[in-house]
Amino acid sequence: MKKIIRQLILDAAQKAFENNEFNSNGFAEFTIEEPKADAHGDLSTNFAMVNAKTQKMAPRKIAEILISYIGNNHPVIEKTGIAGPGFINFFILPAAWYPVLSDIYEKDTKYGFSDMGKGQKVQVEFVSANPTGPLHVGHGRGAIVGDSAASLLSACGYDVHREYYINDAGKQIQTLGLSVFLRCKQIDGLTVDFPEECYQGDYIHDIASELKEEKGNWIYSVSEDEAVAFCSKFAADRMIIKIRTVLNTLGISFDNWYSEQALVDSGKVESVINKFRDQQLIYEKDDALWFKTEDFGDEKDRVVVRNNGQATYFASDIAYHQDKLDRGFDRIIDVWGADHHGYIPRIRASITASGKNEKQFVVILTQLVNLLRKGVPVSMGKRSGQFITLQEVIDEVGKDAVRFIFLTRNYESPLDFDLEVAKQKNNDNPVYYVQYVHARISSIIKKAREENQIDEKQIGKKQIMDIRFDEKAVAMIREPEEIQLIKHLARYPETLISGAEFMEPHRIAFYLMDLAADFHAYYNKHRVLTEDPDLTAGRLYLIFAVQKVIRNGLTLLGVSAPDSM
RNA sequence: GCGCCUGUAGCUCAGCUGGAUAGAGCAACGGACUUCUAAUCCGUAGGUCGCAGGUUCGAGUCCUGCCAGGCGUACCA
Known part of the structure; x- marks a missing residue:
């Protein structure tokens, strides 16, 4: 309907210009919207007001001329009117709305879809939580916002690809393996010192039990390094399965699970570092390698390889985002928690530095979630391992309610998620x-x-x-x-x-x-x-x-x- | 200190990227089931849109400066 009215306005304006009643046919952009008050009709345009300058005329005068060219015999128009500073209001004949219904029946499940995206390839990367612990409600928010945004893009004609990036390399995974290894020892009655930096949650114990069941005492027959490495892989695999299961209960699945370890093994991390080194975008200082992100708008330069020779998470992330663009996506979208926002400038810097268009890279930052019960914050102590998992929340309030609650807020706003409210079956929900x-x-x-x-x-x-x-x-x-x-x-x-x-x-x-x-x-x-x-x-x-x-x-x-x- | 996000009714949040008299739900109060599901509807009440300036025909929306809260500011992820 808006399209029809827009065309009507443009045709009338053009005619007015041809008859020398308008001074210019370079019309300014105007909007068509639905007025709040019924007295202002079904649709309304600010055409006359925004064109006061282009026509060098008073808005109401412009409106009068325009209306005289629109006339009253258009099949959808009941009447028109001028109001306020120069709004032109359109009253639509009730019967003119009927074709909307037949359109809905014709398009059915595809009603509302469009080809806005023109088949552009878009990748949405979301959740991507480290496989070192269960998902919590914060991850849930990112998962649901990312998934729905992806669906929306898909409905609007984009070729959408959903991806989960698994941080299965690096120190955290080693720590995970060590945690499991130590719990295994405890199961066997050995007294061990369980360091604070290890993961404390009960799920570690569960994984250790599973491992013991499958492998018995095998872990003691090899070197401790080898045992821990095995524990790492075993635990990460188990965690990924659990994460995948939770996401499935939310109705979320991915086109691809992208392994950081595989990225490292492919040599892509090393080669991208070498490439930037050749371009003198990476330099050595204090025995570490630094990326010149400051030249591209970041606050300071960032380390990509530590003085102990270990690459940082940032190093693989550079390679990962290069790889995404190399795979031919027109746009890559990352859904992150707001606590990662400081990370944006350095990733953007790495993209700009490689000569790509930074506009292809978009970040959706979901703000943090406060989990409450009857208005009282539920403790989310990570260190103690005492926290309510996403799975538990879904079990308690149901998938539909969880999804909808996360989607009834702008993701940029912090969100209070009250378990008791979420369970209620009234209009609070x-x-x-x-x-x-x-x-x-x-x-x-x-x-x-x-x-x-x-x-x-x-x-x-x-x-x-x-x-x-x-x-x-x-x-x-x-x-x-x-x-x-x-x-x-x-x-x-x-x-x-x-x-x-x-x-x-x-x-x-x-x-x-x-x-x-x-x-x-x-x-x-x-x-x-x-x-x-x-x-x-x-x-x-x-x-x-x-x-x-x-x-x-x-x-x-x-x-x-x-x-x- | 600097950067990002947020501040709208008692509470939880919208406000269509500058439009006409700022909206909805919950909570409060008063009504509506011999009826296709009352998980619903109708009505009443509730506001200096954090504060102060600026931009223009017009500001909750854009700009500047303050105030408050959250997050970030690592050779962690």
């Missing part, structure tokens, strides 16, 4: 509010079938076709609440586009809550199943469309759309 719409509509379908208001053939595709072309039935849709619903449905495609453009999945969640509110209000005021077959058919036609959009939106957010609740 809007996932049920939205799902209830879907269930209610399913229930109406069921009821209609029982009462033979629609017969079996009408439940399938045939029924939809029958109703769609039944103009008599569609024409019965004319209550203000019904037109309101259709207008809302018409906004879905542009909601997806803006959501994908800004990579803000929460826009979809809020859209769904608003649509749900409109539906519940309608449901309480009007009956769908009536004595009048045409009226009933028309209303069924409308609410099926609502159900389709609710389902599409929930699917995009990874939330189920139940038929009964």
Whole structure:
């Protein structure tokens, strides 16, 4: 609809210019939006105001001329008006909204999708938590935001690739192995000194038990270094399996799990360091190798190889991001926790330094999550190993609620996640509010079938076709609440586009809550199943469309759309 | 100290990247189930948009400076 109005304005403006009523046809960019007040019509444009300069005329004068060229006989326009400082308001004929419904039936599960991305290759890397411990709610937020952003991009015509980067190299993994090795010894009754820097959580003990079961006393038959190395690999593999399992329960899967160790083994880390060294972007100081990130906007230069010869995490990360771009992605998106934000300038520096366009690299920073129970913070002491895992949170409140809660906030805002609130099934927890719409509509379908208001053939595709072309039935849709619903449905495609453009999945969640509110209000005021077959058919036609959009939106957010609740 | 994020109703949060009288849920108060699911709806009340300037036809939104909270500022990841 906005497109139609936009074209209408442009055509009228052009005509006005050709008739010398406008001074210029270099029109400024204008917007079309939905006014908050009904008195301001269905759609409104600021065309006259933003063009005051290009036309050297008063906004209201411009509006008058434009309206005279738009006229009143356009098929979708009921009337137009000028208001305030120069807004032009459009009142749309109710029947002009009906094609939105047939569009929804035609596109069905793809309604709202677009080709905005034009097939561009985009990679979204998210979670990428170290396999040294279980995921917590903070990881959950990144996982859900990343996954939904990826879905959104995919719906908007991008070729999306989901990737998890496994930090399975380096000191932390050694520490993990040592922790498991020591726990193994303890299991065998040996007294050991368990250092504070080792991982304290119970899960280490569990892994040690598993290892003992599989390998018995084998670890004592080899050197301690070899044993610890084995423990590292064993533990990391187990942790990855657990991480993968939790993510699967959230409905998240990846196209690729990328191993840091494999990256190192491939020699890519070494070769990228050598390359930058040749280009004198890496230099030696105090027996360490430094990357000149400061030349590219970072606060200071950063170490890539320590004076003990060990490469830093940054070194592999440089190689990793080079590799991503080498794989041909037009855009690479990293989803990180806000505590990593200091890391952005150095990665960006490494990308710029290699001659790539830094705009191809985008970071989504999700702010931290405060886990609460009844308003009281739940202790998240990492050192003690006493913390609530993501798995436990999902078990307690359910996957749909967890996902939706994370998606009803802008990821840039810190988030209070209250376990008790998340469990409630009221409007403090809007996932049920939205799902209830879907269930209610399913229930109406069921009821209609029982009462033979629609017969079996009408439940399938045939029924939809029958109703769609039944103009008599569609024409019965004319209550203000019904037109309101259709207008809302018409906004879905542009909601997806803006959501994908800004990579803000929460826009979809809020859209769904608003649509749900409109539906519940309608449901309480009007009956769908009536004595009048045409009226009933028309209303069924409308609410099926609502159900389709609710389902599409929930699917995009990874939330189920139940038929009964 | 410097950098990033946040500050909107008692609480949790939106505000469509500058538009018209700042919105929703929860909590409070008052109503609506012989009806397609009351996990719902309708109504009332609730605000110096952290503070102060600036930019312009117009600012919650953009700029500057303060205030408060969070995070970061390693040869950790």
